[in-house]
Amino acid sequence: MKTPDASTAAAATFYLHLRPEAPPPVLHVPRPFRCVLVLETNVGAFWQAAVSDWLVASGCLYALAVGPACSSWDDAIDMAVLERFDFGDIPEESLVMTTWHEHDTLGEVFEFAKLWAHHSTEPLVATLLLHIAADPREAQMLEAFAAA
Numbered sequence: 001m002k003t004p005d006a007s008t009a010a011a012a013t014f015y016l017h018l019r020p021e022a023p024p025p026v027l028h029v030p031r032p033f034r035c036v037l038v039l040e041t042n043v044g045a046f047w048q049a050a051v052s053d054w055l056v057a058s059g060c061l062y063a064l065a066v067g068p069a070c071s072s073w074d075d076a077i078d079m080a081v082l083e084r085f086d087f088g089d090i091p092e093e094s095l096v097m098t099t100w101h102e103h104d105t106l107g108e109v110f111e112f113a114k115l116w117a118h119h120s121t122e123p124l125v126a127t128l129l130l131h132i133a134a135d136p137r138e139a140q141m142l143e144a145f146a147a148a
Contacts, residue, residue, distance in 0.1 A: 012126045013145055017136035021047050024054045031059030033126040034117045036109060038141065039067025040133035045076075051132075052076040056084055060128070061119045062097045066109040067132075070100040093121045110148035 014029050020043045035055055043051075055063060055077065065073035081096045097119065101109045118124060129141050 011124060013129065013142065014126060015129045015131065015138045015141055017131045017133065017138065018051070019134060020044075020132060024051055027054070027058040027128075029058070029128050030126045032061040032119065032122045032124055033059055033128050034062035034064070034113060034124045035060045035128040035130050036113050036145075037063060037065040037067070037070070037073055038106065038129060038131045038133070039065060039070055039073070040131070042068050043132065045072075048072065048076045049080065052080040053083070055130075056080040056096055060096060061094075061122055062117045062124060064099050064101060064109055064113050064117060066101040066104060066106060070102055074098040074100040095120070106144060107148055110145045114145075114148055 011034075012030065014033075016025075016027070018024060020041055052073070060077075063073070063077045065071075077096060077098045081090060081094070085091075085094070097117070099112075099117075101112070104112070113127060127145070129145060131137065131141055
């Protein structure tokens with residue numbers, strides 16, 4: 001078993017609220033980063049694929065999903081990586097690890113992200129809390145992540 005990644009706790013944390021079906025913005029997060037997708041609603045498959053591609057293109061190398069249909073995000077991000085490499089070999093430094101946390105609390109997922117979500121070859125220098133919901137909760141999310 002791997003040991004916790006001590007650098008995760010020191011990584012910068014960013015919050016981004018994204019309303020379902022809204023176009024994702026230019027992302028100003030240091031690369032490479034881990035992303036915790038905090039899902040509060042189901043979304044359409046085409047939008048989910050577009051957001052997954054945007055995350056991969058923006059430098060996400062570890063994605064954790066929690067909330068409704070979180071396992072579909074795992075699949076969508078995996079597909080975005082495969083498409084990026086034309087379904088061929090994926091270099092280890094570009095491989096995106098994905099997990100979904102269907103039965104975990106948000107606090108448990110945040111703790112997992114801080115302790116265990118690291119890449120096999122690349123140091124992850126930031127954590128993005130991507131909150132997909134109707135309304136933002138930035139302060140609450142950042143406080144919960146810091147407390148985990």
